[in-house]
Amino acid sequence: MSELKMRELLWRGFFTENPVFRLALSLCPAVAVTNSVKNGLLMGVAVLAVQVLSSATVAVFKNQIHDKVRIPVYIIIIAVWVTVIDMGTAAVAPAVYAQIGLYIKLIVAFAIIISRLEVFASREPLIPSLVDGFGMGFGFLFAMVLIGSFREVLGNGTFWGFPLVDARPILLFILPAGGFFTIGLLMAAMNWIEGGRRG
Amino acid sequence: MADGAKIIGDRQITFSWAGEHLPQAGELRLSTKKDPDIPISIQRIEWATGLPRKALATVEATLDPSQTYRLIAPSTKEQWMIAPSLFGTVITVLLTAALVQNFVFTRYLGLCVFFGVSRKKETAIGMGVTFTVVGVLSGLMAWGIDRFVLGPLSLNFLQIIVFIGIVAALVQMVDTILKKINRALHKKFGIYVVLITTNCIILAVPLLNAMNDSGFWESLALATGAGLGFALALFLMSCAREKADLAPVPEIFKGLPIAFILAGLFALAFLGFSGLKI
Amino acid sequence: MGRRGPLKEMLKITLCLATTCLVAGAIVGGVYFFTEPARRASQVAGEGERVRSLLGLKAEETVIEVRRYGDLKGEDFIGYLFPESFDLYDLEGLPLQKIPVKEIFQSAEEKDRFVKNRFPEAEFAGRFFITPKGYVTESVQYGFKSPIRIFVALTPDFEIGGVEVISHEEDPGLGDEITKPEFKNQFLGLNAKELQAIKVVKGPPPKNSKERLPKTIYGVTGATISSKAITEGVQKGVSQLRYRLKIALPKEVPDE
Numbered sequence: 001m002s003e004l005k006m007r008e009l010l011w012r013g014f015f016t017e018n019p020v021f022r023l024a025l026s027l028c029p030a031v032a033v034t035n036s037v038k039n040g041l042l043m044g045v046a047v048l049a050v051q052v053l054s055s056a057t058v059a060v061f062k063n064q065i066h067d068k069v070r071i072p073v074y075i076i077i078i079a080v081w082v083t084v085i086d087m088g089t090a091a092v093a094p095a096v097y098a099q100i101g102l103y104i105k106l107i108v109a110f111a112i113i114i115s116r117l118e119v120f121a122s123r124e125p126l127i128p129s130l131v132d133g134f135g136m137g138f139g140f141l142f143a144m145v146l147i148g149s150f151r152e153v154l155g156n157g158t159f160w161g162f163p164l165v166d167a168r169p170i171l172l173f174i175l176p177a178g179g180f181f182t183i184g185l186l187m188a189a190m191n192w193i194e195g196g197r198r199g
Numbered sequence: 200m201a202d203g204a205k206i207i208g209d210r211q212i213t214f215s216w217a218g219e220h221l222p223q224a225g226e227l228r229l230s231t232k233k234d235p236d237i238p239i240s241i242q243r244i245e246w247a248t249g250l251p252r253k254a255l256a257t258v259e260a261t262l263d264p265s266q267t268y269r270l271i272a273p274s275t276k277e278q279w280m281i282a283p284s285l286f287g288t289v290i291t292v293l294l295t296a297a298l299v300q301n302f303v304f305t306r307y308l309g310l311c312v313f314f315g316v317s318r319k320k321e322t323a324i325g326m327g328v329t330f331t332v333v334g335v336l337s338g339l340m341a342w343g344i345d346r347f348v349l350g351p352l353s354l355n356f357l358q359i360i361v362f363i364g365i366v367a368a369l370v371q372m373v374d375t376i377l378k379k380i381n382r383a384l385h386k387k388f389g390i391y392v393v394l395i396t397t398n399c400i401i402l403a404v405p406l407l408n409a410m411n412d413s414g415f416w417e418s419l420a421l422a423t424g425a426g427l428g429f430a431l432a433l434f435l436m437s438c439a440r441e442k443a444d445l446a447p448v449p450e451i452f453k454g455l456p457i458a459f460i461l462a463g464l465f466a467l468a469f470l471g472f473s474g475l476k477i
Numbered sequence: 478m479g480r481r482g483p484l485k486e487m488l489k490i491t492l493c494l495a496t497t498c499l500v501a502g503a504i505v506g507g508v509y510f511f512t513e514p515a516r517r518a519s520q521v522a523g524e525g526e527r528v529r530s531l532l533g534l535k536a537e538e539t540v541i542e543v544r545r546y547g548d549l550k551g552e553d554f555i556g557y558l559f560p561e562s563f564d565l566y567d568l569e570g571l572p573l574q575k576i577p578v579k580e581i582f583q584s585a586e587e588k589d590r591f592v593k594n595r596f597p598e599a600e601f602a603g604r605f606f607i608t609p610k611g612y613v614t615e616s617v618q619y620g621f622k623s624p625i626r627i628f629v630a631l632t633p634d635f636e637i638g639g640v641e642v643i644s645h646e647e648d649p650g651l652g653d654e655i656t657k658p659e660f661k662n663q664f665l666g667l668n669a670k671e672l673q674a675i676k677v678v679k680g681p682p683p684k685n686s687k688e689r690l691p692k693t694i695y696g697v698t699g700a701t702i703s704s705k706a707i708t709e710g711v712q713k714g715v716s717q718l719r720y721r722l723k724i725a726l727p728k729e730v731p732d733e
Contacts, residue, residue: 024315024455027307027314028310031310032308064493065493066494069490069493071367072364072367072368073493075363075364076501077497077501079363080360080501080505082359083356083359083360083505084504084508087356088512091516094516094523098644106399106406108363109397109398109401109402110397110399111397171651175467175648176470176648177467177470179307179463180459180460181463184456184460187456187459188449191452228568235568236547236566236570236720236724237717237721356505356509357505360505
């Protein structure tokens with residue numbers, strides 16, 4: 001595979017088809033666990049891992065998977081990796097798990113992962129599938145960290161727990177509703193950037 | 200065990216008594232079901248005339264109607280359980296899931312589908328109805344399998360796989376059956392049925408039920424409440440988005456960004472429900 | 478193809494699905510087998526750490542977890558599982574039986590199994606910790622929308638040595654401020670009598686510390702329900718622990 005194509009694949013997941021801002025998929029954790037950078041990052045890493053592992057598994061075994069039952073098989077593959085990550089987090093980082101446990105389990109139902117399996121990994125060989133999964137997962141991770149920083153800085157006046165400014169923070173951004181506002185504003189900002197690049 | 204004991208007001212309990220000897224305050228023992236060893240002291244007992252004898256006991260602490268209490272007469276081994284009514288519990292769980300802790304606006308679940316199909320009122324209603332029906336079915340099936348298969352065999356670590364399997368199988372089944380039985384209905388609702396697999400609420404409901412160790416009626420109430428809450432959120436959102444499509448929204452906010460801002464406003468409004476004591 | 482086609486196809490599909498399920502089950506089971514002990518160990522270690530920091534214990538001072546079991550279906554009893562014995566009492570607090578314990582337990586699950594093997598109807602009902610510098614009790618109180626689990630530390634004189642929120646689901650920015658020291662530290666040093674007389678008022682507390690009202694907990698702004706829940710949890714936890722310690726460890730409890 002050429003380097004050009006690889007870069008294109010990565011950029012696609014990162015920006016032009018960013019799973020959160022562009023495709024508006026896998027939004028639940030993007031709103032739910034992004035009230036701090038740390039939680040956002042950890043959730044992002046979990047999704048990245050599930051996406052890459054599932055993409056790789058499907059790419060390797062695609063010839064063995066019967067076409068008529070491929071969707072259930074994909075779901076089982078995702079469920080296995082999610083369970084593995086779920087148990088791993090519970091064992092290694094119980095404090096984090098207490099905060100994002102339920103959302104890790106729900107990665108199973110993420111449209112983005114299964115859609116990458118169906119659209120990409122089931123047709124392409126292992127290496128491009130890995131790159132695609134990595135790009136998409138990284139795009140998601142980037143979105144989570146961006147939203148998390150925005151909300152934590154504005155809503156709590158801190159970054160990764162360290163206090164930044166001694167001003168009264170805007171509580172709204174930490175509140176549940178703040179997640180929706182933040183994504184709306186960031187989407188608009190991305191539209192604006194893209195409009196500027198085109199024009 | 201005798202029935203007929205009831206909490207009245209903040210600190211009083213009525214019960215009926217069949218025996219000859221009327222017990223004094225010190226001869227009865229009241230406690231919560233959770234802490235049977237810690238007595239709640241009874242200050243006095245008043246007896247009404249007439250048979251069977253009815254008593255009104257006044258206790259020291261404030262009683263909480265959502266708790267289960269236990270009243271025992273050690274001399275006769277008679278015992279009353281004062282539990283919140285099943286109907287009350289079910290209504291509480293249902294309203295909590297639908298409004299106070301609306302899955303979309305306060306738990307942020309099911310958002311992909313929520314933003315995907317809330318553009319038009321018609322699709323919103325279709326998805327809401329389909330989801331509620333399938334959600335209740337899958338919630339009950341998952342509850343049954345978790346309670347009677349996974350629990351006794353201590354296979355709880357297989358929960359995720361089994362629950363998603365149930366959902367996938369059910370969706371496939373509903374789709375096939377609908378296609379065979381009623382083509383018109385299938386044409387209208389088929390697309391939503393397929394989309395349900397990617398709605399995380401459908402997986403969250405059985406997981407929450409398993410986590411809280413809910414009984415049958417509570418599981419049913421949670422599944423129904425989640426479905427109704429999702430349908431309500433979809434309907435409200437579609438009304439607002441139809442209006443927003445006609446409004447002069449800045450170019451960069453058109454489409455999804457404004458939908459998110461609207462969802463944020465709804466979430467703020469739903470925060471108002473959360474002080475609600477049901 | 479003939480009539481064999483579809484049959485072969487069906488067989489293939491079934492085989493494919495069955496293999497996937499088997500492999501999936503095997504992988505998940507294997508991972509569970511390896512990670513579960515680690516999860517339990519880290520849970521025990523995490524709780525021990527919390528108890529230690531609440532009472533300022535040194536590394537060599539030991540923390541003993543005492544789990545309480547109740548049986549509501551058969552005969553009424555309350556059992557306290559100590560490291561050396563499982564002590565049973567009736568509801569009035571009169572001793573029924575002492576079962577010696579020879580095993581050394583590594584996790585809560587092993588303790589539960591020990592009790593279940595002897596009393597199948599017994600259920601775990603609560604717990605507290607005994608340390609050289611006091612006690613820590615676990616208390617659960619319903620908060621704004623779900624239960625809040627707290628640890629309350631008590632000095633040997635039964636004064637509050639600290640309050641720690643173990644798990645909660647209160648709203649970030651509002652109810653979750655109960656985890657901040659400014660709120661939790663208001664309980665420090667209260668004795669049992671003062672604690673029962675305490676009132677919760679709307680926060681924030683006045684800036685000048687002289688204007689602070691006595692016998693008052695200042696609630697978290699915008700989350701009075703959560704603040705009251707914590708206060709009630711502390712009150713209940715302390716009074717129940719006193720009652721139970723008098724039964725299970727009569728010598729060690731000071732009078733009010």
